Amino acid sequence: MEILLAKSAGFCFGVKRATQIAFEASSEYEHICSLGPIIHSPQVVQKLAEKGVGVVEEVEAIPEGAVIIRSHGVTANEMRALQARGLTVVDATCPFVNKAQEYAARLAAEGYTVVIVGETEHPEVQGIVSYANGGKVQVVANAAEAAHLPRMVRVGIVAQTTQSFENLQQVVGICLAKCQELHVFNTICDATTVRQNEARDIAGQVDVMLVIGGFNSANTTRLAQICREIQPATHHLETVEEVQGSWFNGVERIGITAGASTPRWLIEEVVNRVTELIHPGEK
């Protein structure tokens, strides 16, 4: 039996950076918390809690000291409220998310109707929306939703950084039919596409596929969906405890990948556990 581990499994650039910033800040500040879970990995959030970095859901609930802004970013209002309260802001917003916020603000300032391609409820999207405010803003999940947009004169488009390129492309095609001028910033981070493509490739070669990552992580859930379309024997798991020996009965090849917010040590634990199960005593 053989394990195929995706090279692109685990932390993307922005998550790695945010986690590093958070761990460094945990020793630097006596009173520190993060506004919302720093990344969508309950295990990393737990480790940070052990270092004294609690999670606070609202600006008003922050007691004192420093506050970490997670990789998804915050809304412009939240940023102003943090500053107004005189808190020390440790900004771990992913630089790619920052770019999307900046482009949305610029397009709104230039008078475009800003169309954001993404999930309305996602904190990253809510942050981007807030920077385009003052202007007209529309959030659409896909081409079907874009088809319901009214006619507009000048349309500016940015995307949630984890969107698929095909989705952005389809929305752009629909919006082009609804306006005279279209200004698009492709703010999609390649890491998602690279990870999804590698997952597809591996899922097509194996008898069982494991996708490791938070059940609250949108990108991990999407990754598991993509793999399941190719290999129905796909398991989405958060921790090593969930690995079941029965998954590997009669199996030749095992694929493993992980979402953007899954730490390396969690992936290694799963790889080690699977290795023990399929080659007992070899470790």
Next chain:
Amino acid sequence: MEILLAKSAGFCFGVKRATQIAFEASSEYEHICSLGPIIHSPQVVQKLAEKGVGVVEEVEAIPEGAVIIRSHGVTANEMRALQARGLTVVDATCPFVNKAQEYAARLAAEGYTVVIVGETEHPEVQGIVSYANGGKVQVVANAAEAAHLPRMVRVGIVAQTTQSFENLQQVVGICLAKCQELHVFNTICDATTVRQNEARDIAGQVDVMLVIGGFNSANTTRLAQICREIQPATHHLETVEEVQGSWFNGVERIGITAGASTPRWLIEEVVNRVTELIHPGEK
């Protein structure tokens, strides 16, 4: 038997305007010519010649006096050369073509690689290209050609005014995959789309279809192609003399449309001739 005449047959806004300007100018100036045929209708060009407006192909060949710029526009170099020679310029460039030239110039000045969707050899496209010069310019006819473009950082797109929207949409989709920032001005004139859609509609209801317009007119030739795909019994004709009685044997319904540079009187001549042929003595 019945004739279905397209409402959108004949002169578009820009051609109508250019022709009016040319006829007015013919009585205003003693020495006047047009740089290239004013529109792609040999019959209109002939009528203007009778009014003393000859066709000159090169700036250097203009003897003196006034020169009419046709609806397709001229290149920036030609415009400079006309002004340098001290000629009176009567500008009949279609305002929609002017817009495309302005947007191309603006995108080039802002540092975009300018992609022009259109036919490289068409005078309108050559004019638009000239206004984007100084920057990087690419002309692509369709998505297949766009696929060969290199990776670019910032792409600005304009279209030849008579392109189909679907073609622009496909090129935009391809270019989006090749850059970070995409700025599109939809410079397509609706008249072409409206005329083509009505022609499709009529061609589907008739037994024979007549498309009137210059054999050198790209939009008329395209209109005839579109009709022929739906009704193989489609005839592209330039003048009433080409109408053949045999076309109407056993025919119930006859469709008639005309290109953007076909004058009203030419359409009426054909309608009258067809009416005589199918209802002899009724006129």
